[in-house]
Amino acid sequence: MGIFSRMSDIINSNISALLDQAEDPEKLIRLIIQEMEDTLVEVRSSSARVLADRKAATRRVEQLQAEADSWEQKAKLAISKGREDLARAALQEKREIEEELEAVSTELAATDEHIAQLNDEIGKLQAKLNDAKAKKKALVMRTQTVESRIKVKRQVNRDALDQAFGRFEHFERRMDNLESQLEVMDMGKDVAPSLAAEINALEQDEKITAELDRLKAELGGGESSKDA
Template sequence: MGIFSRMTDIINSNINSLLDRAEDPEKMIRLIIQEMEDTLVEVRTSSARVLADRKQAARRVEQLRGEADSWDEKARLAIRKDREDLARAALQEKRELEEEISAVDAELAATDEHVAHLNEEIGQLQQKLSDAKAKQKTLAMRNATVDSRIKVKRQVHREALDDAFTRFEHFERRMDNLESQLDVMDLGRDVSPGLAAEIDALQEDERLNDELARLRREVTGEGRTGGGQA
């Protein structure tokens, strides 16, 4: 594809449509801008060559006109000297030069029209490039805004989770405290009430046995000394 046809395609392209179809709009806009900048450099280089060729052609026209004027003077001189043959030859040279001048003038006119068209398209390409760069800035700002919103939402979500975990831990501590209070209330209840009563009864029975033994000794005289007999 030639430079100028590529430039025309870029100028006629719809950047928004290209970005809408792209999977990665940021990458796409970078490629578009790079293509535009490269094309702009190539077009300006080609335009510089065209302008240089035009200047050379313009100098050629001036040279041809000078030569034509010189042959016209020579023809006049030949007429004054009654040399019509020389005058005719001089006029023939002049005519050939004028034909070449006409051809170069036509070339210059076409070149001027081409340069004017190039200037117009370069202006349009520069406008497209400015639009693309503005679009790139907009995309960058949108991405930055989206990233910021995502970070905020993640932070809010994180804080909500942290708050939920804090409340849950607080609830767990309350449950632990309540369970501990219940455990304290149950301390000592592992010993059966009947067992405690039985132990108390054994202690009481032991006291009674001791008391009975004492009374038996007193009644039977057991444990008295032998000095009490006659």
């Protein structure tokens, strides 16, 4: 089933309104254009047949007019020869031909009106078809623009995410470095002292003890002098 039921539906259609109501405007505009093109082919075919009929009718009019003129000449000849009876018969033939000529002429006039109507309809249909094709082009460009914007937006979001992840990774590396520095500063604190270190500590302890004893002795000697 087509979108339009008759020629007037196409001519009076509001393509923009149809597209606004469609779930898939791009698909609908393709169908509209296809139906318009099919209808245009049909109308042009009908026009070709009507034009052919008009040519046949025109030839018939010319033929009948020639016959009517011929019978009139025969009637004149009969009168000039004093044969009024033959003149009447010739005029009767002419009258019958003129009646047919009138009918064919009326048919030809109607055909001309039909051709004018078809020509007008073809012009309007062609205008509608051009309008539909322009809307299709605009719709395709709009779709491409939207798709490009979506692609760019996705790329921007992707770049923003990449930058965020990059900053996070940089922060993690800094934290790793700081933690490593702290670990280095604590290195050796929990390691048992070596033998040389223990002996050295004992020597230091003996020196401190000897120095302490010396000081005590000096202090003790000083106090004895004061008592004496």
